[in-house]
């Protein structure tokens with residue numbers, strides 16, 4: 001019943017937030033809380049700011065975006081500061097259409113969707129509250145009711161500049177319904193909602209021949225002309241175009257540059273002059289943020305056309321490039337997988353990271369800086385420490401190519417390849433190798449990638465593969481030596497017992513049977529050989545160790561395997577050699593003995609419990625590392 005409670009709570013909250021009163025009462029509120037009369041641009045900026053800003057090393061991270069948009073903080077900072085912030089201050093950029101330009105699947109639509117969902121939420125808060133003339137289809141700003149000749153005195157009293165004219169419809173309503181008494185005009189609080197078409201609009205171009213400008217600016221309602229007697233009676237007009245509905249908020253203009261010119265001109269007059277023409281009326285004032293998006297090639301075609309010059313100067317272009325950090329790319333995939341129907345599939349550790357390494361490589365431009373290759377650049381961008389380089393170098397690398405991140409493989413491609421591998425092979429578990437293989441197969445049949453790019457990309461797959469080999473080996477080693485200290489200690493104690501017996505020409509006692517045995521030459525040599533101690537040198541080495549032990553004993557210090565550097569090295573190497581043998585067992589036909597089997601199972605259990613594998617992927621990893629070690 002939880003959900004029913006929530007539905008009820010939501011409704012109650014909405015009722016609590018509703019407000020209705022006269023214009024006179026509204027003005028009292030404005031006096032106390034002038035921000036309720038802010039412009040659309042200012043509201044968007046405050047919404048972003050109110051969500052929180054974190055400053056890290058001179059850079060601003062806007063929380064509003066950071067829980068869904070990853071790795072493009074620089075572009076977002078530019079967008080917020082250069083567009084939203086300036087527009088909020090009523091600077092001239094407000095009068096231009098905001099055009100987001102970026103490569104496919106680079107997050108443009110996601111960014112706009114966040115603004116829309118954000119505004120819906122924000123309009124329900126105190127800081128983001130919006131009020132409008134009650135019953136107006138365009139949710140007109142109540143301050144438009146103040147006649148022009150009084151606006152200067154209004155500014156003196158309230159400190160608020162009013163822009164825009166009362167719409168023809170409301171002008172008529174003031175006369176007919178309120179007898180000209182503007183102070184009695186009813187005002188109400190409105191809540192933005194794209195579904196209900198309040199304050200949020202979307203326009204996407206369809207066939208240019210059939211598309212009607214009415215989609216943007218509304219149209220005559222012929223059924224009511226008889227009632228009102230004339231086409232120029234505003235009551236006979238339906239103010240239901242996207243521009244009308246998005247008034248006070250935001251309108252998204254999808255694929256703007258695919259649109260017919262006559263549509264663009266409407267937008268231009270709206271952004272430039274703050275008004276647009278509808279039907280046979282005087283210009284209609286509107287206050288809204290217009291966000292459009294496009295890709296680079298479309299944009300280039302658009303600006304190369306002389307005819308578009310005037311339009312061009314009225315657009316402000318903001319780049320939304322791809323993310324260039326491996327770790328952030330991994331987060332993008334995780335998010336997309338969570339949102340998709342793949343979320344039930346086991347994705348082996350590192351699979352997404354390896355895919356991300358490949359993807360980022362395709363997006364980077366070749367560094368000019370001496371000593372930096374593509375792989376180093378990738379790691380530096382990812383915030384990894386590389387000796388001899390610092391944050392300054394990273395900034396310099398970024399400045400080398402302002403167009404970096406505008407090309408390469410997009411995140412959706414990778415997700416598609418992952419899902420196609422899963423579906424085709426009916427996998428319930430997918431590893432880094434499966435992902436790379438699927439990406440590679442996809443590239444081979446990819447029609448829109450040039451031959452040179454394909455070759456480059458194949459190289460990147462090999463690089464990613466090598467990175468994976470390293471990671472896989474380390475991962476198995478880590479799981480193997482987790483009881484490292486203990487194994488090392490046991491091995492050393494064993495060795496020292498034998499060395500002592502050897503030097504003193506004693507026998508050892510078997511701990512189980514109590515039988516006497518000679519020192520275990522094979523064991524001692526297997527350790528000593530690890531650090532290159534020859535048959536001739538073994539005696540001196542063993543004696544030296546004994547001397548060290550007694551020196552420690554005299555000082556009352558405990559001798560452990562860290563007390564003798566070369567011995568420690570020998571023990572570690574011996575353990576790793578054992579690891580190799582055990583891992584190799586998993587790929588050879590030899591049946592492992594009991595202790596080996598036990599160790600293999602321990603490693604697998606460790607991989608599953610601590611490193612996020614399942615039994616399929618853990619076994620696969622061991623087999624793979626085994627084959628690497630066999631090479």
Ligand SMILES: Nc1ncnc2c1ncn2[C@@H]1O[C@H](COP(=O)(O)OP(=O)(O)OP(=O)(O)O)[C@@H](O)[C@H]1O
Nearest residue numbers: 068069070103104105106107108109110323332411
């Ligand atoms: N930097 C990023 N951070 C988080 N998610 C991202 C990022 N870039 C892309 N995505 C994800 O990739 C997917 C595609 O993004 P979206 O549809 O917003 O791209 P687009 O730029 O509008 O693409 P198109 O040009 O194809 O319309 C979305 O799931 C989005 O969340």
Ligand SMILES: [Mg+2]
Nearest residue numbers: 105108109110
């Ligand atoms: Mg899109």
